[in-house]
Amino acid sequence: MVRPGERVEIAEIRAGRGLSARLADMGFYPGVAIEVVSNFGRGPLIIAKSGIRLGLGFGIAHQIWVRTIQDKAGL
Amino acid sequence: MKREIKVALAGNPNSGKTTVFNNLTGSHQHVGNWPGVTVEKKEGKFTYQGTEVTVIDLPGTYSLSAYSLDERIARDFLLHETPDVVVVIIDASNLERNLYLLCHLLELGTNVVLDLNMMDVVENQGIKIDTSKLSRILNVPVIETVANKNEGMEGLKVAIVTAAENKRSPTFKIDYGKVIEEGITELSELLKDKALPRGYTLRWVAVKLLEADPEILENVESLPQAQQIQKAALECSARLERRLGYDLETALVERRYGLLEGLVRECTERHLGVERRHEISDQIDRVVTNKLLGIPIFLGLMWLSFQLVFTVGSPLAGLIDSFFGWLGDTTSGALEAIGSPGWFSSLLAEGVISGVGSVLVFLPNILLLFLIIAILEDSGYMARAAFVMDRIMHALGLHGKSFIPMILGFGCNIPGIMATRTLKSEKDRILTILVNPLMSCSARLPIYVLFAGTFFPERQGLVVFSLYLMGIVLAILVARLFKSIFFKHEVAPLIMELPPYRLPQARGVLIHMWERGSLFLKKAGTIIAGGVVLIWLLAYFPLHAEYASAQSLIGKLGSFVAPLLKPAGFGFPQAAVALIFGILAKEVVVGTLGTLYSAEGVALKAALLQHFTPLSAYAFMVMSLIYIPCLAAIATIKRETNWKWTGLAVGYSLILGWVVAVLIYQIGRLL
Numbered sequence: 029m030v031r032p033g034e035r036v037e038i039a040e041i042r043a044g045r046g047l048s049a050r051l052a053d054m055g056f057y058p059g060v061a062i063e064v065v066s067n068f069g070r071g072p073l074i075i076a077k078s079g080i081r082l083g084l085g086f087g088i089a090h091q092i093w094v095r096t097i098q099d100k101a102g103l
Numbered sequence: 104m105k106r107e108i109k110v111a112l113a114g115n116p117n118s119g120k121t122t123v124f125n126n127l128t129g130s131h132q133h134v135g136n137w138p139g140v141t142v143e144k145k146e147g148k149f150t151y152q153g154t155e156v157t158v159i160d161l162p163g164t165y166s167l168s169a170y171s172l173d174e175r176i177a178r179d180f181l182l183h184e185t186p187d188v189v190v191v192i193i194d195a196s197n198l199e200r201n202l203y204l205l206c207h208l209l210e211l212g213t214n215v216v217l218d219l220n221m222m223d224v225v226e227n228q229g230i231k232i233d234t235s236k237l238s239r240i241l242n243v244p245v246i247e248t249v250a251n252k253n254e255g256m257e258g259l260k261v262a263i264v265t266a267a268e269n270k271r272s273p274t275f276k277i278d279y280g281k282v283i284e285e286g287i288t289e290l291s292e293l294l295k296d297k298a299l300p301r302g303y304t305l306r307w308v309a310v311k312l313l314e315a316d317p318e319i320l321e322n323v324e325s326l327p328q329a330q331q332i333q334k335a336a337l338e339c340s341a342r343l344e345r346r347l348g349y350d351l352e353t354a355l356v357e358r359r360y361g362l363l364e365g366l367v368r369e370c371t372e373r374h375l376g377v378e379r380r381h382e383i384s385d386q387i388d389r390v391v392t393n394k395l396l397g398i399p400i401f402l403g404l405m406w407l408s409f410q411l412v413f414t415v416g417s418p419l420a421g422l423i424d425s426f427f428g429w430l431g432d433t434t435s436g437a438l439e440a441i442g443s444p445g446w447f448s449s450l451l452a453e454g455v456i457s458g459v460g461s462v463l464v465f466l467p468n469i470l471l472l473f474l475i476i477a478i479l480e481d482s483g484y485m486a487r488a489a490f491v492m493d494r495i496m497h498a499l500g501l502h503g504k505s506f507i508p509m510i511l512g513f514g515c516n517i518p519g520i521m522a523t524r525t526l527k528s529e530k531d532r533i534l535t536i537l538v539n540p541l542m543s544c545s546a547r548l549p550i551y552v553l554f555a556g557t558f559f560p561e562r563q564g565l566v567v568f569s570l571y572l573m574g575i576v577l578a579i580l581v582a583r584l585f586k587s588i589f590f591k592h593e594v595a596p597l598i599m600e601l602p603p604y605r606l607p608q609a610r611g612v613l614i615h616m617w618e619r620g621s622l623f624l625k626k627a628g629t630i631i632a633g634g635v636v637l638i639w640l641l642a643y644f645p646l647h648a649e650y651a652s653a654q655s656l657i658g659k660l661g662s663f664v665a666p667l668l669k670p671a672g673f674g675f676p677q678a679a680v681a682l683i684f685g686i687l688a689k690e691v692v693v694g695t696l697g698t699l700y701s702a703e704g705v706a707l708k709a710a711l712l713q714h715f716t717p718l719s720a721y722a723f724m725v726m727s728l729i730y731i732p733c734l735a736a737i738a739t740i741k742r743e744t745n746w747k748w749t750g751l752a753v754g755y756s757l758i759l760g761w762v763v764a765v766l767i768y769q770i771g772r773l774l
Contacts, residue, residue, distance in 0.1 A: 045315070049314075050168075052353075053165035053168065054200070054598070055199070057353055057356045065389070066389055066393070072597070074490075074601060078197075081601040081602075083392075083493075085597025085598070087497065
């Protein structure tokens with residue numbers, strides 16, 4: 029779990045085509061650096077990329093895998 | 104000769120698109136429906152130097168891959184209707200992501216004008232955008248605007264008209280890199296000479312095939328040699344993925360964003376690197392969307408809103424009330440003086456004036472409610488509310504976004520039901536529609552205000568709040584029940600953009616309020632006025648019977664239904680008739696009581712005090728809340744779903760309304 033204020037990189041989005049395409053349309057895809065604005069475990073959580081704030085509902089958080097430096101962890 | 108052109112406005116949600124639309128078209132706009140669906144289509148006109156420009160405001164969208172019903176509409180329009188010019192309106196403070204949509208349109212070969220909106224925000228952030236450079240590289244006209252201050256609109260009009268004359272097709276191309284470009288060329292070769300749907304370019308279809316876009320795959324199916332093309336596309340994608348070493352879709356997305364990132368870097372200069380707007384916004388969000396505080400804050404705001412609606416609205420309502428009282432007296436006085444027949448003066452004074460008057464009294468309350476909803480929407484809080492409620496909504500089997508249609512339902516169930524189109528899953532959508540009538544709309548407010556004001560004058564706000572809360576709780580329970588019977592499925596996950604908080608603009612908020620509030624006025628003039636005249640007729644005839652007495656037609660109708668309502672504590676004809684006519688529109692309940700007791704304001708309250716006890720008054724309010732969606736809502740449910748679901752919506756609410764009202768009355772009597 030990533031704490032609020034932490035910066036991480038999206039490693040992989042383990043979701044169906046529709047969902048990952050949607051996230052990409054909104055500016056979030058593997059390789060993008062994001063900041064976690066608020067995180068309450070399994071959601072909801074807010075992630076940020078420069079000017080964009082995205083609210084993710086309950087249950088999506090664990091589908092987005094992130095990298096801190098080298099290791100992988102569920103958001 | 105007058106030239107006519109068609110222009111579409113496209114852009115991400117929250118890019119200020121609707122404000123640009125309002126500025127361009129002023130009052131020359133009308134709202135219709137998109138063919139085949141009931142999504143609002145906003146169309147307007149302006150004339151610039153002899154050219155008549157029809158402007159179409161498309162639903163906000165992030166790309167050309169349709170995710171929800173309204174995005175599909177935007178996509179279909181852009182792909183198939185080929186407007187002369189598409190104005191892409193983007194939030195310039197968020198350049199990169201907003202340009203992504205433009206990228207797709209350029210690939211499609213659309214004649215585009217780029218509108219960089221919210222330039223004031225960009226300047227405040229200490230960022231400078233080199234517009235002419237951006238225009239040069241993209242090879243499209245670029246205009247700067249500040250829509251909420253109405254700046255830059257002349258320039259935009261000129262650009263639109265000029266672009267329509269020039270009919271340029273874009274030259275900007277995204278370079279996907281050697282490997283992918285080879286694949287695109289291969290597929291383009293294969294697609295050549297095939298009858299592609301109108302408006303599609305070879306390159307665009309090739310890219311979409313590589314992306315495995317479901318709709319393009321479907322389109323291809325109708326072509327000759329469809330199987331060959333599909334097979335080639337699959338093979339090509341697999342080969343490219345092997346060579347790239349990772350997911351092809353990600354690669355395509357990456358290339359586009361990579362290019363945009365470079366473009367944005369080249370065309371912008373950041374002076375201070377401050378992000379004040381977001382810093383403040385994030386800080387508010389940490390509190391407002393906090394795990395523990397989020398829901399209490401939401402409930403607090405709702406409670407405050409209702410308090411405001413009543414404390415500010417009620418004195419104004421009093422003024423309107425005295426006006427109609429005076430009007431009724433003066434009219435009947437004047438009519439008697441000129442010797443008009445008694446029945447006519449009765450129709451006008453007791454029927455129309457007291458009926459319509461008793462409804463119009465609530466105009467201030469209703470406008471205030473719509474005003475508050477508009478402020479909550481425009482400030483950005485409404486999106487947070489959906490977000491905060493997602494966890495709870497999820498536990499109930501609903502989607503977090505279902506929450507916004509529910510809140511809109513407090514204003515009126517019809518826009519609420521129509522707003523469900525933003526939901527991706529059809530099952531989520533139907534479920535949200537079914538429970539929406541339980542959201543207590545503003546038409547029910549007059550009933551509450553009248554009864555709560557009469558029977559609970561000290562705790563009016565609290566009583567009304569309890570009814571709204573009861574509506575929500577029942578909606579939750581009903582949703583839960585229907586979910587387990589009809590929709591055993593996973594709820595689609597919630598992803599929603601949270602725009603930075605903004606100070607709502609007075610003009611925008613007032614337009615919003617008026618759009619919805621004027622519907623109420625229109626209803627008061629048509630359905631409600633017609634309804635009360637009908638009621639008056641039924642109360643006046645047959646001639647030998649006393650007005651509205653048990654011998655009148657309406658008295659007989661009421662006496663027939665009344666016994667059914669006895670267990671709920673209001674088993675008398677007037678209440679029964681009021682409820683029956685309330686199906687026309689819930690406001691009619693008050694209008695009917697006003698007509699039947701031929702009284703309004705203080706006199707009507709006195710009449711009610713004779714018939715109801717506080718307990719039966721509360722049961723009556725509960726009944727009015729639940730018992731049936733109004734005629735217009737039923738028609739909307741039918742349009743959005745089918746007869747089966749409409750039947751269910753009507754049926755369950757009749758049963759539920761009666762059961763809850765009876766329970767409250769019976770249990771209340773024991774206490």
